[in-house]
Structure formats: C-alpha cells, structure tokens
Amino acid sequence: MPLVINTAPVELTTTEGYEEFIKSPLCNEHSTIFPDESSDEGYVYVDNEIVAVVRGEARDSLFSYTKSNIARNDAEAVALKTN
Numbered sequence: 001m002p003l004v005i006n007t008a009p010v011e012l013t014t015t016e017g018y019e020e021f022i023k024s025p026l027c028n029e030h031s032t033i034f035p036d037e038s039s040d041e042g043y044v045y046v047d048n049e050i051v052a053v054v055r056g057e058a059r060d061s062l063f064s065y066t067k068s069n070i071a072r073n074d075a076e077a078v079a080l081k082t083n
Helices: 015-022 056-082
Strands: 010-012 031-033 042-046 049-054
Touching: 010 015, 015 049, 015 056, 042 056, 049 056
Parallel strands: 010 049
Antiparallel strands: 031 042, 042 049
C-alpha cells in the first residue's frame, strides 16, 4: 500500500530530517522548489502536490547547495561558450 499524506504538509527543519524524508517511498520522484532567494521556505512537491515545507536549517543548507551548483553550472556554461 503506497504512503499517502491526507493532512497538512510535513514541516522539515533539519538537513537530516529532509534527507530522511526524501528517501521515503512517498518521494521517489520529487522536486524541491524555493520561490526566490529571499524566501524563508521551500516546498517538496510530489505529483504537483506540496507534501512538505522546508524551513530553518534544512532550507539554509539546501539553498546554499543550490546556489553553489548554479554558480558552478553558470561558470561551466560561460567556459563552454568561449571555447
């Protein structure tokens, strides 16, 4: 029987909690989205439904990771364009 959340989204506030949550069968195919750089929270979507809200330490950790990957990818893209 698949896991289904029939209540409000789960609140994830620690990096460890986030990592454990996304390993669950519920999150086999998920997206974590931060609306913008100043947002205090992000959202975990599964099948276009918000299943968790990401705040606090988890948000800070994921947002920092995302920004560093975007910067690296932008640098690689620029390098590819100039070569």
